[in-house]
Amino acid sequence: MGNRVLGLVVHPRNDVSESVATVTKLAGEQGIRVVARPADAERLGAGVEAMDEAVFAGAVDFVFSLGGDGTMLGAMRLVAGRPTPVLGVNHGNVGFLIEVSPRQLPRALERLIAGDFSLEPHSCLELTGHGDAALAFNDVVLTATTPWTAVSLDLEINAVRHGYFRSDAVVVCTPTGSTAYNYAAGGPIISPSAPLIGLTPVAPMAGISRPIVLGGDETVLLRSPGDATRLSLDGAAVFTVAAGTDMVLRMRPNATNVVRFDQSTHGARARVKLSVLDLPLRPDQLIELVPEELRDRARRLTDEDESA
Structure with a gap:
């Protein structure tokens, strides 16, 4: 990775200084430049160069997202349509999209440098009809502009009318976003x-x-047909469109690449996180999510207690 450029996208409030120090130290040893957009670079200190936002996405070879899922989604939107790999380091709360914790970052950097990783492509929704195209990797949520008012939306699929919605909101999601607001609203989890x-x-x-x-x-x-609509993309970009505006949504496949070191481990962690939120599993099924070495330790302690 020598002579490469590594871009940082960071949580706007959480302290990410420890991870930044790890990245700049190891990157410096390998001759890798570390850059961030000006607003982020100001708070990251020495070792991180400011790079103009207009050229950032096209100049970086890798992107590290230091934050939670919101930060990760922002990083993914930033490089959408490019092959740039995005690695998430969890400085947030749940982190469904993120595989690496701050303490695992040194080893993750070593594996990246060695090329010991795989790429997981993610699709996104492309919203058109209101102006410039906008992207969402999780979901597009449509609501009324007046709080506590139902939104009414006519639905067409492939130019054929399919009735209408009248509800507090309508969530349009990708498979990645199916475990977010869609899941909380009773929608299906999509593989x-x-x-x-x-x-x-x-x-x-x-x-x-x-x-x-x-x-x-x-x-x-x-x-x-009758009122303006408020749209929220990944809970970040929010705007309003006038009544009668066509809001067209299509899936853009393989829009960005997320770095994975161990797909099975990431899947198991995501299962645990989903279980913590809703506990859809029986106690005996939850035990299956506990790493084998911890289960063995628990058995040994139980046996020792029973023999005492």
């Missing part, structure tokens, strides 16, 4: 290996009242 789009009404009052799962090559059009 990351399936190129599908989920549509879930939140607290439906009339019209379509069940979740819908569509193929990844379908075109979804939503339109509010």
Whole structure:
């Protein structure tokens, strides 16, 4: 990775100084430049160069996201459409997308330098019809502009009318985003290996009242006939469109690449995190999620207690 450029995208508030120090030390030893966008570079200190936001995405060879899932999603949107690998280091809370903890970062850097990793492609939703195209790797959430008011949206799929939603919100999600707001609203969990789009009404009052799962090559059009609509993309970009605006959603496959060192470990951790949120498993099934060495230790301690 010599003569390469490593870009940092960091949580706006959480302390990431320890990970930044690790990255700059090991990167410096390998002749790798570490850069960040000006607003981030100001708080990261020596060893991190400021790089203009307009050229950042095209100049970096790797991106490290230091934060939670929100920071990771922002990093993914930043390099969407490029082959740039994105590595997530968890400085947030749940971190469904993130495999590496801060203490694992030195070893992760060593493996990156050695080329000992794989890339997991992620698709995103592309929203058009309102202006410039916008991207969401988790979900697009549509609500009314007035709080506590239901949103009414006509639905067309591949230019064919399919009824309407009248609900507190409508969540349009990717497989990655199916475990976020979609899941909380009672929508289905979609396998990351399936190129599908989920549509879930939140607290439906009339019209379509069940979740819908569509193929990844379908075109979804939503339109509010009478009122403006508020859209939130990945909980970050929020804007309003006028009544009657066509909000067109398509899946863009393989929009970005996430670094993975151990896919099975990441999957098991995601299962644990989902179980903590909802506990969909029986106690005996939860035991399966505990690493074998911890189970063996617990058995030994139990045996010692019983023999005492």
